[in-house]
Amino acid sequence: MNRPHLMTYRPALLFVVLLTAAGTAFGQNVARTTFREQAVEYARNRYLRSTADQARLYNGPEFIPYSPNIKGHPYLDSLWQTGSVQYDGVLYRNISLLYDVVGDAVIVPHSDSLYRIRLQSMRIGGFDLPGHTFIRVDADSARNSGLKTGFYDRLYDGRRVDLLAKRVKTIKTDFVHGAVVEEYLNGDTYYIGRNGVFTPVRSKRAVLAMFADQKKPLRKYLRENRIKFRRDREGAIVKLTRRYDETSQ
Numbered sequence: 001m002n003r004p005h006l007m008t009y010r011p012a013l014l015f016v017v018l019l020t021a022a023g024t025a026f027g028q029n030v031a032r033t034t035f036r037e038q039a040v041e042y043a044r045n046r047y048l049r050s051t052a053d054q055a056r057l058y059n060g061p062e063f064i065p066y067s068p069n070i071k072g073h074p075y076l077d078s079l080w081q082t083g084s085v086q087y088d089g090v091l092y093r094n095i096s097l098l099y100d101v102v103g104d105a106v107i108v109p110h111s112d113s114l115y116r117i118r119l120q121s122m123r124i125g126g127f128d129l130p131g132h133t134f135i136r137v138d139a140d141s142a143r144n145s146g147l148k149t150g151f152y153d154r155l156y157d158g159r160r161v162d163l164l165a166k167r168v169k170t171i172k173t174d175f176v177h178g179a180v181v182e183e184y185l186n187g188d189t190y191y192i193g194r195n196g197v198f199t200p201v202r203s204k205r206a207v208l209a210m211f212a213d214q215k216k217p218l219r220k221y222l223r224e225n226r227i228k229f230r231r232d233r234e235g236a237i238v239k240l241t242r243r244y245d246e247t248s249q
Contacts, residue, residue, distance in 0.1 A: 057087055063100070063107050063116040066171075071183035074102040074169055076129065080109070086125035097129060101169040102184070104150050121151070135164075146198040147191065155190075155238050158245035162193035163238060190237050204229045207237055211244045218243060 066074050076099040083097040098107040106119045106127055126135045132153050139149040156163035168187040191198040192210050201207050208215045221243050229236045
């Protein structure tokens, strides 16, 4: 007596199963479509943000090169180097950079490579080049630090002391047989920082005076390691600063 009853409901049950399967497949298709749309929208937004950021970076005054008749070059390195720069709070990686030491300015090539752009220094938080990390100091916000506004090469960032280098190049002009002869001259200055105050140092005596409490062991360290200021002043200052920071309590 129950068999006709079961036969009555079997087609209905099959319809429910098929409807459920179809609904699941439809839902999966909708999910795939929605995911695809979201992925496209995400990529589009990333592209728009990227192009907007790039437009912001490559929108600045044209950099006018120096006279090619000046002996030497005004840059940290005469060739374009791959580095990074923080500009308007955005970090741009793997871009071509030149650091104009004479003008204390960061240069990038325009996207069409027809000319060079000078980035606005006040909008730069810092930049990196191979072997160099530059920070920007604003004298107004770093009062009593002993530093002027500009870019400084961070040579050592320690627990108790810091060491910065101000890269400096000037143009020397001479008159030889009635003709103007010009050349670039280096004049880097080094600053040792303690408790947020930076003092310029140029000689071994000045560095040891900064580390007076460790002067004797530092002199011994120089002798034993044959460190000569005349041979490599910058390297000697870095080594002394690191040694002092590592051995001080």
